[in-house]
Amino acid sequence: MNNFPLLAVSVESHSIDVYTRYLYIMLKADNLQGALQLLVLKILRRRANHGFAISSYIQQTSDEVLRVEAGSLYPALHRMTEAGLLKAQWRMSEAGRRARFYELTAKGRRKLEADEKRWRTVSAAVARILRTA
């Protein structure tokens, strides 16, 4: 599960020593899901889309740094739908085929806002530490 090298590196090299190795393991587990979820929410913000489009978007926009396996993406999409963050619907794709489209719900929008803010705070903090320490 090394889909997010950026994240993994940034956490692994942190210099704050209060966390034990185990705490770190927990962070990683919490975080991978948190990050993927954040990305999906952000991508679906403007318009509804299907899973394949989401995965290609992440890959292209991150200059192939981030790669999402279908095995992680689809379970995540379903989980988010269950949690009420997304709404799923069968529609026609551009290619003229039936595809399952996901769009944000109001709850999803609120979640995106909150998570994005937090992400910025934390990554800024981490970046500051990386710069100064």
Place this chain on the structure above:
Amino acid sequence: MGLWSRLKRTFRSSRYSADIEEELQFHLDMDVADGRDRREARMRLGSMARIEEETRAMGIIEWLHSALQDARYGVRQLRKTPALMLAVVLSLTIGVGANTAIFSLLDAAILKPLPVKNPDSLLIVEWTNQEFPEGVSNINGDFSRISGGWVQASSVGANLYRKLAREQTVFAALMGIADPNPVAIAIDASPAEQVSLQYVSGNFFQGLGALPVIGRPFLDAEDRVGQEPVVIVSHRFWMGRLGGARDVSDRTIRINNVPARIVGVAPPEFFGLRAGQWTDVYTPLAMRVAFEPSQGIGAVRGEDDTDWWVRQVGRLKPGVPEADAKAEIARLFRNLAAKDMNIEAKKIPELISLPGRRGFDALNTKDASALWILMLLVGVLLLIVCANVANLLLSRSVARLRESAVRLALGATRARLFRQHLIESGVLALVGGGAGLAFGYILAKSIHLLLQSGRDASSAFDLRLDMRVLGYTGALSILTALLFGVAPAVQAARAELNDALKAQTRSVMGGRLRLPRFLVSMQIALCLTALVAAGLLGRSLENLKWIDIGFDRENLAYVSVDPGHAGYSAERMWPYVDRVRQELARLPGVIRVSPVEVRLLSGNGNLSRISIPGRASLIEKGVVAPTEAANVNSVGDGFFETMRIPLLAGRAIELRDIHPNAEAVVVDELFARRFFPNQNPLGRRFGFNPKENTRYEIVGIVRDTLYNSLHRDLIPTVYEAYLPDLRGSIHFAIRTTADSARLAQAVRTAVASVDPAVPVTEFHTQTGLIDRLLRTERLLAFVSGAFGLVALALVAIGIGGLLAYAVARRTNEIGVRMALGATSSDVIRMVLRDSLRIAGAGILIGLPCAYATGKILENALFRLKPLDPWTAALSFFALLAVALLATWLPAQRAARIDPITALREE
């Protein structure tokens, strides 16, 4: 997302999986359309089936995976604070263990259904009647007075039962069973041993669905007088006495010196129909004639229609409504009894059917309520433990707030943190529960010993750790984990982001420690409840122990022999009793000996109606009032000197009175007061029934004594001249110069010297008999006292720990105060005030709880109000003393704070 919705989705319809399949197929096709090779795309997608499976079961797998991760992480976290965890696990062990112990006793004695097929369809058939039924001479089994002067009893005559069982149509089988009898059993050439035998009907084993594991059940034809005696032995007996031999069928053993053939071995878990009593040997009802031949007194034992000794248990026919069955069996009994007993219709007993899934009551109401009281107390104890553990974990979760906040900041959900802490509590509860199970098992065995003390060896409850006990302990551990785990988990999930970044654990939690204080106060309240319960039960026992019994209980013993069973006839009985009495009186250290029919305070006794010429008996609701009855005892000459019961007027029973037609009786003061108020009772006559109301003449008056119970209000007693009981035991009261317990061996030798064929059946000191009466009270007082002490210790830990923590958190503040001129005694006073406030709040909450507990206990208390001031004061001061003691260490530490160091730490 809840575990439930995850589970639901995992097993959802195929439409759902078709959806997933189509979605993944689309992904694959798009990949290919993007110019990728189909095979490569396929590989990149991975196994579609796996993804589908994962998407479907995502919830569950993820949940399990992360739960496991949490548990592993939790264990590592717990191992970092071993002392704290040891305290937690130890507390849980005590709390869960005590509950497991009492529950397993309660379950074995009261709750567990019989180990037979479909116990729910069993009904116990008893009867009620307005009085002792006409045409019946003897009732063996239960016989009790119920409301309105009616009696309820369990047994009917053997032939009446057989007719009923044959003619009834509502039960699949109506089975008959007698109460267990001690018999002498001899296997091969080994000497005879006493075992417990039950007479049962021919359909007993088939009817219960407890078919023998070896051999066969009884045949109906075998329940006939004159048939060859056959027996089925219990599994325990087969293993223990017959060596578990497979070829046991058709072996012959001797019962009361009569050869009997073994035809089967009962199933291993089958103990009979009464929990706590293990029957060794079963034999058909009709075999009573063979095993207990009559001594030429009365008719053939067992088959006599006036002797009622067979209990009835029916198994409902499938499809027959219970109410119909009850009505039908009662109707049939009325018809049969009318034909057989030849009495007027309205005097025929009324059959009633009671639920039979648990068999016959294993405990009397007193013992049963004692167990329920203990269950209540261990519940209180467990709550105290939970409060204690919650506090310990709270202080720990405060220390871990920073960890929580960092995880929150990096994207963990609060739910996840909540769960993490709950899982840690679960791990603790699991360890504590496991240890508690082991501890509880040992505890149950010990309490069982107390409960059974003074009963014979065949009585024991089945205390195996079965699925019921395991399930109970498991459920209890989970409940406990929730109880003590929720508060710390909420605390952890409420962590604020900013606090973590500021790394100011001290300011994180409300400085007042409101929740921990509340929990400690609750603990004190519960502890007060437990202490008051223990105090009340203890004082009640003391009251009972030192109650004035009306005679000298020290240096007094009773020896019992049973010459009737050794074949003594009425003519030989007299000389035998005289000889034994002389031999006993000759023993060194013996002052006086007298035969007596009813040993005082042995729990047994005879009650008889008193009728006096010219005096109308008080009638209540159509029956003679209980105040019209008196205890009856028949005593030899010298009895009152032996017992040291003072003679107040007239004379005692003397040697010249000892003959079957004696008229002289001695009564006690209460008898004189009640039946001859303001008259001189000496020389007055009375009888035990209206037809013979001048049978006896009062020749003397003695002081009141207790008769067969320490609890009951005083009942008058009549002493008549001694007549040996030809069927039961003969008792001798022995007054000695020193501790009578030491005489046991000498007494046995003396009895054997008269006739070695007549063994001593019992030897008890008077204090031993009284102790036996107080068995339940002692058990209650002892166990509740022990639990009270444990509760007190837990409270000491709780309050001490809280204060120590509070002092540590306030080090700065205390430093400042001291720098500003507070003396160390000011600081001590401050901590003390804190402690008293917590204790005071707890006691205030506890008072109504303690009163409620007292109310619940009221029936178990003897000459004690639920609001006993002594008990209340004692509990109050005990708690206060413990609270102050527990305050001492933290207060000392607070007083030693050095202001300079404390301030520099900031």
